[in-house]
Amino acid sequence: xxxxxxxxxxxxxxxxxxxxxxxxxxxxxxxxxxxxxxxxxxxxxxxxxxxxxxxxxxxxxxxxxxxxxxxxxxxxxxxxxxxxxxxxxxxxxxxxxxxxxxxxxxxxxxxxxxxxxxxxxxxxxxxxxxxxxxxxxxxxxxxxxxxxxxxxxxxxxxxxxxxxxxxxxxxxxxxxxxxxxxxxxxxxxxxxxxxxxxxxxxxxxxxxxxxxxxxxxxxxxxxxxxxxxxxxxxxxxxxxxxxxxxxxxxxxxxxxxxxxxxxxxxxxxxxxxxxxxxxxxxxxxxxxxxxxxxxxxxxxxxxxxxxxxxxxxxxxxxxxxxxxxxxxxxxxxxxxxxxxxxxxxxxxxxxxxxxxxxxxxxxxxxxxxxxxxxxxxxxxxxxxxxxxxxxxxxxxxxxxxxxxxxxxxxxxxxxx
Ligand SMILES: *Cc1c(COP(=O)(O)O)cnc(C)c1O
Numbered sequence: 001x002x003x004x005x006x007x008x009x010x011x012x013x014x015x016x017x018x019x020x021x022x023x024x025x026x027x028x029x030x031x032x033x034x035x036x037x038x039x040x041x042x043x044x045x046x047x048x049x050x051x052x053x054x055x056x057x058x059x060x061x062x063x064x065x066x067x068x069x070x071x072x073x074x075x076x077x078x079x080x081x082x083x084x085x086x087x088x089x090x091x092x093x094x095x096x097x098x099x100x101x102x103x104x105x106x107x108x109x110x111x112x113x114x115x116x117x118x119x120x121x122x123x124x125x126x127x128x129x130x131x132x133x134x135x136x137x138x139x140x141x142x143x144x145x146x147x148x149x150x151x152x153x154x155x156x157x158x159x160x161x162x163x164x165x166x167x168x169x170x171x172x173x174x175x176x177x178x179x180x181x182x183x184x185x186x187x188x189x190x191x192x193x194x195x196x197x198x199x200x201x202x203x204x205x206x207x208x209x210x211x212x213x214x215x216x217x218x219x220x221x222x223x224x225x226x227x228x229x230x231x232x233x234x235x236x237x238x239x240x241x242x243x244x245x246x247x248x249x250x251x252x253x254x255x256x257x258x259x260x261x262x263x264x265x266x267x268x269x270x271x272x273x274x275x276x277x278x279x280x281x282x283x284x285x286x287x288x289x290x291x292x293x294x295x296x297x298x299x300x301x302x303x304x305x306x307x308x309x310x311x312x313x314x315x316x317x318x319x320x321x322x323x324x325x326x327x328x329x330x331x332x333x334x335x336x337x338x339x340x341x342x343x344x345x346x347x348x349x350x351x352x353x354x355x356x357x358x359x360x361x362x363x364x365x366x367x368x369x370x371x372x373x374x375x376x377x378x379x380x381x382x383x384x385x386x387x388x389x390x391x392x393x394x395x396x397x398x399x400x401x402x403x404x405x406x407x408x409x410x411x412x413x414x415x416x
Contacts, residue, residue, distance in 0.1 A: 015368060020375065025052030028396040030380065038378045041392050041404045045382075046201065046233050047264030050312055051395035057265045057308045064304035073101065073297040080303035087310040088270060091242065093251040096272040100290070101298035105232035105258035106139025108269035109194070112228045112254045113143055114292055115277050116192040119226065122280040122288060127191040131165045131182065131225070137202030138194065138230050147194050149203060152363060165190060169200065170208045179215050186223035192254075193220050194228040197244035198348065201233040205353035205389045207346055210248035217250045226277075228254040232269070236260030237322045237394065240349030242313075253277065263309040264393075268302035321394040325350050328398065329390065332405040339409070341416025353389035356416050366415050373414065379407045388412075 008019065021033040028051055030038045040048065050057075064080060071078055085099040100115070102108050113130065120127040130147055138144040145154045146161040154161065165185045170178035182193065197213050200206040220227040229252035234244035236259070241247055243255075254277065258269035281290045296302075312318060329352040336354055337345035345354040356366065364385040374381040381388065381404070388411070390404055 017368070017372065027051040028393050028400050036378050038380050039400045039404055040380045041390050042380060042382055043391050043393050044264060046391055047259040048393045049236050049260040050263050051393040054263055054312065056312055057263045057305050060304045060308035061265065061301055064301045068300045070296065070299055074293055078300050080300045080307055081298040084303045084306050087307060088272065091310065092255065092272060095251045095274050096255055097275050098273045098278040100271045100273065102269045102271065103267050103294055103296055104269055105256065106141040106144040107294065108232065108256040108258050108271045109138045109144045109147070109230060110141055111271040111292055112194065112256050113147065115254060115271065115273055115290065116226045116228065118290060119277050119280040120191050127189060129165055129190040131167060131185050131190045131193040133195050134166050134169045135200050135203030135206055136196055137200070169206060170212045175212050178212065179219065182216055182219050186219055186225045190225045192226035192228050194230055196230050197234055198239050198247065199234055199244065199351060202384065204384050204387045205351060207348055213245065213248035213250055226253045228252060228256070230256045232256050232258045237318060238350055238391070240322060240326055261309065262302060262305040263312065265305045266302045268306055318394060322350055325392065325394055325396060328401055336409065339412055341412050350394065351389065351391050353387055356386045356388060356412060370411055370415060373411055374407060377407045379404055
C-alpha cells in the first residue's frame with residue numbers, strides 16, 4: 001500500500017485521479033491546502049444551503065458542544081431535539097405531527113419504509129409491497145437501494161434487494177402512462193409509494209410537473225396507499241419552495257428530510273409522519289413500539305445546528321436569495337440551450353441541468369474527463385454521466401455564478 005489509507009465513496013481509486021485536500025470553507029467556496037479557491041457549484045453534494053461555515057450554525061455547534069455532546073435518545077430527551085421538533089412541526093405541513101430522528105437521508109428512508117410496514121402490521125392488514133418510480137435514488141443502504149433504480153451501482157448486491165413495483169418516469173408527453181401504471185399497482189394492493197417530488201436527483205436531474213405529483217398523491221389516497229415523499233434533496237428550498245411538494249399542494253403521509261436540515265454542516269435526518277402512523281405504533285403493548293434506533297439518534301450538536309438552520313430561514317431573506325439565484329440560473333441556462341452541443345437545458349429553483357449531446361449514461365467516458373476539467377479550473381462540478389448540473393449554495397454571488405457557467409460553456413465546446 002502506498003499513499004493515503006482512505007477509501008473514498010463513489011471513487012475509482014484505480015484511475016489515480018488527484019484528490020484535493022480541502023482545509024477551509026467559506027460561503028460559496030472551498031480553500032485547498034495548495035491555496036486554491038474552489039467554487040462549490042454542487043453545494044458539497046447537495047447539502048450546503050446557506051453557504052459553508054455560516055456563522056450562526058458554527059456558533060450553535062460550538063455552544064452546544066460545550067454543554068451536552070451526546071445522550072441516549074431512547075426514553076431520554078434534550079432541549080435541542082425538542083426545540084427542533086417544535087420548529088419543524090411549525091414550518092412543515094400541519095398534518096405532519098411527529099418527528100423521528102436519524103443520521104442520513106438513507107436512514108430516513110429506511111425509517112419511512114419501516115413506519116409504513118409497521119402501520120399495516122398494526123392494523124392487522126399486512127400489506128408489504130412498496131411502489132417506486134423508475135430512475136429514483138433513495139440512498140445506498142440495502143432498503144434504500146431496494147427502492148431505488150437498479151443498475152451498475154448495485155448489481156453485486158442484487159440478491160439482497162427486495163422486490164418492488166416500478167412505475168415509469170412521467171416523461172413529457174407520457175405522463176398518463178405513469179398515472180395509469182400507479183393506479184393499477186395501487187389497485188393490486190400496496191403498502192406505500194415512495195417518490196422524489198418534482199426532481200429525480202441522482203437519476204439525472206429529471207424534472208416532472210407538479211400536476212403529476214398531485215395526481216399521483218390523489219391516486220394513493222383513493223387506494224389507501226401511504227405516500228412517502230423523499231425530499232432529502234428537494235427540501236430546504238432547492239426547487240424554489242421550502243418543500244417541492246408545496247408546488248403541487250401535496251402533503252405526504254411520511255416525509256424524509258436530511259441534507260439541508262442542518263444547513264449542510266453536520267449529519268442529521270428526520271422522518272416526519274402524520275398522526276395515524278404514530279398512533280399505529282402507540283399502545284401499552286411493548287411488542288408494538290417502533291423498533292428503530294441508532295447510537296447517535298438526535299445527537300444534540302446536530303440538532304442545535306438544525307435549530308440554527310431554522311433560525312436562518314426565519315430571520316434571513318433566504319427565500320429572496322433562492323429566487324434571485326433561480327432567476328440568474330434560468331437566464332444562463334437559456335443562453336446555454338442555444339449551443340448546438342447541448343440538449344435538455346432546464347432549471348427549477350436553484351437546480352440547473354443540461355445534457356452534453358444526447359447523453360450516454362452514468363458511466364459515460366466523458367464524465368471523468370469533465371470532472372478533471374472542472375477541477376483544474378477550480379470549480380467543483382460532478383456530472384452525472386453526460387448530465388451537467390449546477391446546484392450552488394444560496395449565497396453564491398454573480399461573479400462566481402458567471403465563472404461556473406463560463407467554465408461549463410468551455411466544457412461544452414471542448415467535449416460536446
Ligand atoms: C442524497 C439522497 C438520499 C440519501 O441521503 P444520504 O444522506 O446520502 O444517505 C436519499 N434520497 C435522496 C432523494 C437523495 O438525494
